[in-house]
Amino acid sequence: MTILSINNLSMSYKKQKVLDNINLTINSPGIWALVGPNGTGKTTFLNTVTNLIPATSGKVTLVGKPNTDTSVFKEVAFLQDNTVLFDYLNGYDHLKYICEVQKINKNRIQEVAKYVGMEKYLKKTVGNYSLGMKQHLLLAMTIINKPKLLLLDEPLNGLDPTSAILMRKILLELADQGTTIILSSHNLSEIDRVTKQILFLKDGQIIEEDMNQHETTYYHFIVSDLVRAVKLLTAENYQIGQTEHGFKVVLGSHLLQHLFDLLKKEKIDILDVQKEIVGSEKRYEEIFEV
Numbered sequence: 001m002t003i004l005s006i007n008n009l010s011m012s013y014k015k016q017k018v019l020d021n022i023n024l025t026i027n028s029p030g031i032w033a034l035v036g037p038n039g040t041g042k043t044t045f046l047n048t049v050t051n052l053i054p055a056t057s058g059k060v061t062l063v064g065k066p067n068t069d070t071s072v073f074k075e076v077a078f079l080q081d082n083t084v085l086f087d088y089l090n091g092y093d094h095l096k097y098i099c100e101v102q103k104i105n106k107n108r109i110q111e112v113a114k115y116v117g118m119e120k121y122l123k124k125t126v127g128n129y130s131l132g133m134k135q136h137l138l139l140a141m142t143i144i145n146k147p148k149l150l151l152l153d154e155p156l157n158g159l160d161p162t163s164a165i166l167m168r169k170i171l172l173e174l175a176d177q178g179t180t181i182i183l184s185s186h187n188l189s190e191i192d193r194v195t196k197q198i199l200f201l202k203d204g205q206i207i208e209e210d211m212n213q214h215e216t217t218y219y220h221f222i223v224s225d226l227v228r229a230v231k232l233l234t235a236e237n238y239q240i241g242q243t244e245h246g247f248k249v250v251l252g253s254h255l256l257q258h259l260f261d262l263l264k265k266e267k268i269d270i271l272d273v274q275k276e277i278v279g280s281e282k283r284y285e286e287i288f289e290v
């Protein structure tokens with residue numbers, strides 16, 4: 001079944017066209033990141049896809065049904081920003097409300113609270129939650145119905161490293177269990193950790209890219225004799241770039257072992273070596289001409 005199908009989707013606020021004839025089909029579980037500079041229309045895209053804001057034109061189907069059919073929300077969930085929360089209710093009340101509306105067994109409340117790490121403050125009033133605690137609650141609210149399609153608008157906002165690691169684990173687990181996830185985020189290094197599939201939003205259009213094709217691996221070296229090392233490796237056709245304390249190299253067809261052997265033969269000591277994978281950030285710079 002097609003999980004998400006978008007046909008000729010356009011959306012304008014008065015005269016400002018934000019989404020311009022977008023087409024996109026997703027047929028499988030996995031994670032897609034929605035990326036673009038501030039104000040490019042990521043939130044508008046997610047709101048329009050879920051029909052929270054009606055499109056100017058175009059058609060969207062979610063898990064095989066038109067997005068105008070509100071019963072899709074039994075299988076689709078959308079994490080919006082925390083303005084959807086009620087300050088005077090506690091976390092439990094929010095989750096109970098969803099269980100009642102969607103006829104979900106209330107045993108699921110404790111289960112999901114534990115899963116997202118918010119058991120301790122489940123009964124605390126949301127007005128007293130921190131930004132990160134609100135994100136936990138929003139996540140719990142969106143996954144409580146075990147959705148097939150999960151749309152997340154900036155889920156990493158305000159998360160401390162512990163919560164960001166947990167969020168990453170949860171997203172990867174859900175995708176592994178068959179959920180299709182689209183998340184918008186500005187955190188490109190975190191995106192690189194959860195997916196290679198990126199939807200760049202530019203000029204109202206989606207550019208879908210597989211980062212496997214755009215990744216570059218650099219090795220950063222600090223050596224005992226930088227000048228000689230650079231001369232030696234350049235003569236051997238290595239692509240060398242100077243860094244603050246050493247050099248970086250893209251190995252291409254060369255082998256790391258070959259480089260080690262060359263340096264060893266010339267009695268140049270390797271004091272440090274670190275691997276760096278440059279993925280979506282580089283592609284972002286190219287697409288958005290940073």
Ligand SMILES: Nc1ncnc2c1ncn2[C@@H]1O[C@H](COP(=O)(O)OP(=O)(O)OP(=O)(O)O)[C@@H](O)[C@H]1O
Pocket residue numbers: 013018036037038039040041042043044045
């Ligand atoms: N309710 C609205 N009425 C009029 N214009 C709007 C409205 N909401 C958003 N816009 C405009 O639409 C454009 C896209 O906004 P949107 O919030 O979708 O971008 P975004 O990519 O999610 O931004 P950010 O990364 O800053 O969250 C912006 O120019 C914004 O000013």
